[in-house]
Amino acid sequence: MTNRKKLVAGNWKMNGSLDANEALVLGILPEADGAVDVSVFCPFPYLGQLQRLLKGAGVQFGAQDMSAHLSGAYTGEVSVAMLKEFGVSQVIVGHSERRTYHAESSDIVAKKASLAIQNGVTPIVCLGETLGQREAGQVESVIASQLDPVIAECSKFVSDGVWNLVIAYEPVWAIGTGVTASPEQAQEVHAMIRQRLQAMLGEALAQSTRILYGGSVKPGNAAEIFAKVDIDGGLIGGAALSSDDFSGIIRAARG
Numbered sequence: 001m002t003n004r005k006k007l008v009a010g011n012w013k014m015n016g017s018l019d020a021n022e023a024l025v026l027g028i029l030p031e032a033d034g035a036v037d038v039s040v041f042c043p044f045p046y047l048g049q050l051q052r053l054l055k056g057a058g059v060q061f062g063a064q065d066m067s068a069h070l071s072g073a074y075t076g077e078v079s080v081a082m083l084k085e086f087g088v089s090q091v092i093v094g095h096s097e098r099r100t101y102h103a104e105s106s107d108i109v110a111k112k113a114s115l116a117i118q119n120g121v122t123p124i125v126c127l128g129e130t131l132g133q134r135e136a137g138q139v140e141s142v143i144a145s146q147l148d149p150v151i152a153e154c155s156k157f158v159s160d161g162v163w164n165l166v167i168a169y170e171p172v173w174a175i176g177t178g179v180t181a182s183p184e185q186a187q188e189v190h191a192m193i194r195q196r197l198q199a200m201l202g203e204a205l206a207q208s209t210r211i212l213y214g215g216s217v218k219p220g221n222a223a224e225i226f227a228k229v230d231i232d233g234g235l236i237g238g239a240a241l242s243s244d245d246f247s248g249i250i251r252a253a254r255g
């Protein structure tokens with residue numbers, strides 16, 4: 001048995017506008033009753049808007065990326081200190097779209113996650129294999145190559161048996177495609193991730209770490225995915241842009 005609280009996280013990607021964000025956020029607030037954790041991840045310019053809209057509300061918010069550097073001559077980058085000024089408590093790092101389109105290596109992802117933790121911001125670290133890698137039987141080696149640098153770097157910041165880190169397993173072939181991993185396929189990889197955490201960090205930390213599933217989660221398939229023992233919620237893309245769909249997923253996580 002575990003006491004991990006489910007987390008439903010909405011990754012808006014490069015979508016939204018001042019008007020659309022407000023309607024979306026107001027639409028999901030009634031579902032955020034504390035039974036499960038809920039967060040939304042907006043493009044950088046909207047952090048101030050979400051800080052205002054979500055003040056005192058039961059929904060956390062965050063950014064979709066951050067710099068691996070603290071400050072300086074890094075044109076276009078946003079530092080963790082800047083995120084914190086806007087009340088950010090969580091940040092997505094290593095999303096497959098960042099790895100693919102911005103050549104982010106697992107070492108850079110590990111550095112970002114570690115910087116976030118050191119600054120009191122919870123990283124949601126994304127990992128996942130491509131279809132080709134799955135078909136070539138490389139799921140375990142790909143996950144290991146993405147996860148191990150993160151564990152090595154971030155385990156330095158475990159304090160009192162706790163680290164504020166969330167993992168999101170997102171098979172690349174399921175992101176935005178409408179093809180979801182079956183609950184069994186997802187559970188198999190989640191269990192493998194937890195086993196790796198246990199081997200490197202011990203039972204207690206492995207059991208307390210939340211592992212989200214991401215990739216075409218919708219209100220209609222969320223409940224059966226979230227019912228699996230090692231799946232602690234979801235990282236939601238497309239369906240996070242509709243308050244009805246996102247609310248339905250929150251309800252599925254509530255059980």
Ligand code: PGA
Pocket residue numbers: 011170174175176177178214215216217235236237238239
């Ligand atoms: P999707 O995206 O739900 O649209 O598949 C998930 C993600 O990229 O986090």
